[in-house]
Amino acid sequence: MLLVSPFRKQLMKKALTALVLAVTVVFGLAACSPSAEPIELTAGTVVIDVGTPDEYGAGHLDGAINAEVQSPTFDGDVSALSQQRSCR
Numbered sequence: 001m002l003l004v005s006p007f008r009k010q011l012m013k014k015a016l017t018a019l020v021l022a023v024t025v026v027f028g029l030a031a032c033s034p035s036a037e038p039i040e041l042t043a044g045t046v047v048i049d050v051g052t053p054d055e056y057g058a059g060h061l062d063g064a065i066n067a068e069v070q071s072p073t074f075d076g077d078v079s080a081l082s083q084q085r086s087c088r
Helices: 006-031 053-058 074-084
Strands: none
Touching: none
16 A cells, blocks of 8 residues: 655645646636637627626627526517517
């Protein structure tokens, strides 16, 4: 059986924690990078802001419609939009 000193165990835990944190940060930043090509919006494009009404009030894209994703009425709100507009 291999015996490891308490100091060495603590050092290995810190190194492993730092490695996991670094990998998480790298992948998190990669996921947030802007897309290579901008999305082209046409006159018929519907943009839905799924933030809270306060977040929507603090700023949103021009023409965006607020439908809070955590609202109990979210499914009905989105269904109503698809009936009002021709959604693809």
